[in-house]
Amino acid sequence: MSVTVIDVRERVMARNDEIARDVRQRLEAARTASFNFISSPGAGKTLLLERTLAALNEEMRVAVVTGDCQTQNDADRLARHTDRLVQAVVTHGGCHLDARQIETALASIDLHETDLLLIENVGNLVCPAAWDLGESAKVVLFSITEGEDKPLKYPKAFQVAKVAVLTKLDLLPHLDFDLAGAIRNARDVNPLLRFFFLSARSGAGMEDWLAFLRARVTERRRTVPA
Amino acid sequence: MSVTVIDVRERVMARNDEIARDVRQRLEAARTASFNFISSPGAGKTLLLERTLAALNEEMRVAVVTGDCQTQNDADRLARHTDRLVQAVVTHGGCHLDARQIETALASIDLHETDLLLIENVGNLVCPAAWDLGESAKVVLFSITEGEDKPLKYPKAFQVAKVAVLTKLDLLPHLDFDLAGAIRNARDVNPLLRFFFLSARSGAGMEDWLAFLRARVTERRRTVPA
Numbered sequence: 301m302s303v304t305v306i307d308v309r310e311r312v313m314a315r316n317d318e319i320a321r322d323v324r325q326r327l328e329a330a331r332t333a334s335f336n337f338i339s340s341p342g343a344g345k346t347l348l349l350e351r352t353l354a355a356l357n358e359e360m361r362v363a364v365v366t367g368d369c370q371t372q373n374d375a376d377r378l379a380r381h382t383d384r385l386v387q388a389v390v391t392h393g394g395c396h397l398d399a400r401q402i403e404t405a406l407a408s409i410d411l412h413e414t415d416l417l418l419i420e421n422v423g424n425l426v427c428p429a430a431w432d433l434g435e436s437a438k439v440v441l442f443s444i445t446e447g448e449d450k451p452l453k454y455p456k457a458f459q460v461a462k463v464a465v466l467t468k469l470d471l472l473p474h475l476d477f478d479l480a481g482a483i484r485n486a487r488d489v490n491p492l493l494r495f496f497f498l499s500a501r502s503g504a505g506m507e508d509w510l511a512f513l514r515a516r517v518t519e520r521r522r523t524v525p526a
Numbered sequence: 527m528s529v530t531v532i533d534v535r536e537r538v539m540a541r542n543d544e545i546a547r548d549v550r551q552r553l554e555a556a557r558t559a560s561f562n563f564i565s566s567p568g569a570g571k572t573l574l575l576e577r578t579l580a581a582l583n584e585e586m587r588v589a590v591v592t593g594d595c596q597t598q599n600d601a602d603r604l605a606r607h608t609d610r611l612v613q614a615v616v617t618h619g620g621c622h623l624d625a626r627q628i629e630t631a632l633a634s635i636d637l638h639e640t641d642l643l644l645i646e647n648v649g650n651l652v653c654p655a656a657w658d659l660g661e662s663a664k665v666v667l668f669s670i671t672e673g674e675d676k677p678l679k680y681p682k683a684f685q686v687a688k689v690a691v692l693t694k695l696d697l698l699p700h701l702d703f704d705l706a707g708a709i710r711n712a713r714d715v716n717p718l719l720r721f722f723f724l725s726a727r728s729g730a731g732m733e734d735w736l737a738f739l740r741a742r743v744t745e746r747r748r749t750v751p752a
Contacts, residue, residue: 341672342668425649445568454567
């Protein structure tokens with residue numbers, strides 16, 4: 301029976317990857333930069349996206365898709381920071397977003413009027429890592445309250461990401477957290493990972509993060525689509 | 527194709543539930559109390575289990591099974607607190623433990639010499655909630671750093687649990703965390719949930735938690751197996 305399961309899973313994954321390729325092509329053709337945010341529940345994805353939206357919303361056109369097991373709380377929180385449509389995908393217990401859900405969400409987004417697409421995945425450091433959504437890059441967040449061993453214990457999310465954001469840095473004085481060890485652990489599983497350290501709450505480190513997003517959007521605009 | 531997926535998944539779940547029933551019967555026959563700990567990565571499962579083992583190891587016979595995507599770090603940490611075998615199940619990316627893995631682990635545990643079985647699931651607040659392992663009860667942990675909305679956003683884990691443990695309480699002065707709101711949210715999804723509030727780091731709240739486990743073990747010893 302396990303062979304059947306694997307076959308079905310492989311077919312589902314293969315179909316997902318096809319759709320993700322289409323999504324990626326559409327995003328590239330529209331020169332929209334896009335990021336897929338992956339983390340544990342409560343690592344601070346929504347707060348980071350709130351602060352990011354509030355900071356960038358005046359200077360560029362940002363679209364948002366949020367994934368949640370239940371509720372559209374995240375979408376409601378984010379919608380306060382933009383006049384544009386924030387799309388909520390409620391997975392009803394599903395543990396990750398898939399490319400089909402992004403494809404469906406894109407039907408309501410004019411990509412040619414969108415510079416940056418932010419996708420907030422379901423809070424789960426395991427399953428979302430396996431699913432390509434067609435994004436430009438995956439961003440893995442982890443909170444310093446989670447401990448410095450997370451990259452070793454959940455390596456896949458750190459391997460598939462291009463960017464790691466260490467969040468809740470304002471809590472550092474109150475924790476026994478080994479920052480150097482965390483970076484070393486993350487680089488052990490992915491030496492090319494680019495790091496940001498920030499507290500969305502205090503604002504520390506936000507400028508570097510915003511500069512990175514601005515640069516990616518500028519770069520994407522300059523790209524001649526295939 | 528999606529129908530096929532559901533069929534296969536249902537068969538896999540049905541088979542899991544059969545094995546879980548066997549596991550449960552064996553645990554009951556041996557009068558072993560058992561708890562399946564579910565939480566996000568980094569909510570403090572391992573530290574709570576370390577402190578629990580250190581406190582109870584002299585007075586009762588405790589067995590431990592840990593599930594991890596990669597590494598056996600948690601098992602190594604826990605093994606320091608007991609002379610008994612601590613079993614590591616490395617799921618190689620798998621997002622939850624299943625009953626078959628517990629059945630396999632039990633082959634190396636003499637249940638008649640075990641009062642309490644602690645199962646540390648993979649760090650994931652979504653998928654493990656769907657899998658019965660044959661345990662007496664599921665315990666959902668959530669850290670106050672994750673925010674008070676977690677029970678609403680990940681209701682399944684809170685619905686299937688009998689006990690909720692709110693961890694990292696020592697950080698309360700440094701966070702904007704609404705404790706009353708968190709309890710209200712959890713009770714909204716499961717009115718029968720029993721709560722513990724603790725900091726494994728400071729030791730605050732540990733006595734209540736240990737008293738609860740002692741009572742469950744005593745209760746189980748008194749039960750006449752079917």
